[in-house]
Amino acid sequence: MFKKFIVATDLSPASYAMTECLKGLQDFEATDCLLLQCLSFAHAAATAYSYQTESLEELMDAQKKNLEQQGFTVETRIVVGSPKQEINRIAAKEQYDLIVLGTQGQSLAEEKILGGVAFGVLNKSQKPVLVVPVEKSGENSACTPFGSCGFGEHILFATDFSEMADNAFSELQKLITKAVKKITLVHVQDKIKIEQHLKDRLEEFNEHDRSRLAHLKRLLLKNAPTLQVHSEVCYGIPHEEICRSVQENGATMVVMGTQGRGFVREFFLGSVSHSVVRNSLVPVLLIPMPE
Structure with a gap:
């Protein structure tokens, strides 16, 4: 690849x-x-x-x-x-x-x-x-x-289910080789966006997003049945939760989508991906949107 x-x-x-x-x-x-x-x-x-x-x-x-x-x-x-x-x-x-x-x-x-x-x-x-x-x-x-040089041993994939994240997931599927033993799928409910007006619907959002992560897990296991896949829905500041999950789960590399090419609007995996890069203790692989 x-x-x-x-x-x-x-x-x-x-x-x-x-x-x-x-x-x-x-x-x-x-x-x-x-x-x-x-x-x-x-x-x-x-x-x-x-x-x-x-x-x-x-x-x-x-x-x-x-x-x-x-x-x-x-x-x-x-x-x-x-x-x-x-x-x-x-x-x-x-x-x-x-x-x-x-x-x-x-x-x-x-x-x-x-x-x-x-x-x-x-x-x-x-x-x-x-x-x-x-x-x-x-x-x-x-x-x-920092950390292990075996990048693919345990990949943490962060998604907001956007088109940008879907593109990165397609590339993640291509990355799966015998060296990739485990993948953790993470979605963060953004505390800042939810707390003011939507907190009473948090469990509804969690249930829906756990279902979406389960779908991604099935897609991964379809082509790699022996792969260990764990999923996690978190609540908090996105880049902080992603970096916390990296440490707690022992991930060796983060894979995320990024808009790239000078795009400046505040998409979850636009600004958040850069914050993860600044704070991650393990390598971060950023996948840009195609032309």
């Missing part, structure tokens, strides 16, 4: 740690990787006249070796331009199946890749984006990926 994928690196210790933990992507047919570093025009001009050119190449080679040791065929590329534009442009033009980003990384140009860059990629991407959180426990401590 994700045969060709881009790893967007800022060559930081955090992104180095991220490249050590992508072997699990092979469970989703990933084989060919483009390790991509995007330099701003100002940074590229400064690098051209300094010792950093050699340093960039050395750091890139180290990350390339990480990926090759995990069994991927790796091409490296350094491009100049706006990272959020170049990453998406290359992914679309060259027909990559997935973009992988790391959180908390800081580039040599002192830009956090999960700042304007990563959310710029998420907002505009026509391709699925996997965001991998990386932990740094102290100022001089080593960076390590």
